[in-house]
Amino acid sequence: MSITPLAAVRPAHRTAPLFRGRIGRDARSGHYAVPHRYRLHLSTACPDGLRLAVGHSLLGLDTRCPVTLLPAVPDCSDGGHTALRPLYEASAHHYTGPALDPVLSDDWSGRIVSTHTPDILRDLDRLRPDDRAGLYPAGLESVIEAVERMCAEGMEEAAQRAGRAGADPRERAAALDTLLDTLDRLERRLKGEEYLADGRLTAADIELWVSLVRLDTVHRCHLDASAVHRVAGHRALWAYARRLAAHPAFGRHLDLDGIARRHHGRCQGLEAAGAAVQILDWASHAAHTPGACRR
Structure with missing residues (x-):
């Protein structure tokens, strides 16, 4: 699989110290x-x-x-x-x-x-137990890292810039172009494919699925109707998001109300007219299985 990574990695938005201990490495x-x-x-x-x-x-x-x-x-x-x-x-x-x-x-x-x-x-x-498949199969590390970078820079950061209040309109237009270009590349990869890498579920799919959830439940709210229509036109991507939402390990963790409350508590984006309807009906597609996480 050929996915060209973008230059930047996931930006840090933390003001607390970043602890970087590792399990089983040192x-x-x-x-x-x-x-x-x-x-x-x-x-x-x-x-x-x-x-x-x-x-x-x-x-x-x-x-x-x-x-x-x-x-x-x-x-x-x-x-x-x-x-x-x-x-x-x-x-x-x-x-x-x-x-x-x-x-x-x-x-x-x-x-x-x-x-x-x-x-x-x-x-x-x-x-993980021995009977569980790993999320980072040997030989796919570079693919997974490329997807992580694409989602961080080409989706998350680009969508934030495209909907940022007070930003120059040309800057927002350029950010939207970056977002759509990233979606185009991922759309081409997923046509006829169930997963992103080697026909198996990996960490790359977790990364992309969460980014699509964010795009539809958070960033969409700050894009105008025309931009949302272009985002929604990536049919293979949204069909992929729908399939994974029906997977118990994905959909049962969706807290749509919590995402909305967390977003509204820190929102600094544009108020966009015409983008009120979600691209996916996440609540109807999500698999809800009791006991997703134990306290």
């Missing part, structure tokens, strides 16, 4: 890949939390790595979660910043291992 860290030691703290209304929740389910980690679900809207004025503050304070001396999600913690030490979502998902892959 023996000096003491973070060994053993079951029942680590815990995820996440909100599925957050895109990174949704990525991790889907990956966690696909890897069958309910008993090996429990999940603590956080509220859709953080309960602290600085954008953090009260429930995460003890972990941050135990992990950073005299910590006074926001306690942001998602977090992978070590139940043995009561400290944070990582707050970096791409690393966390790769490390969860090491914790």
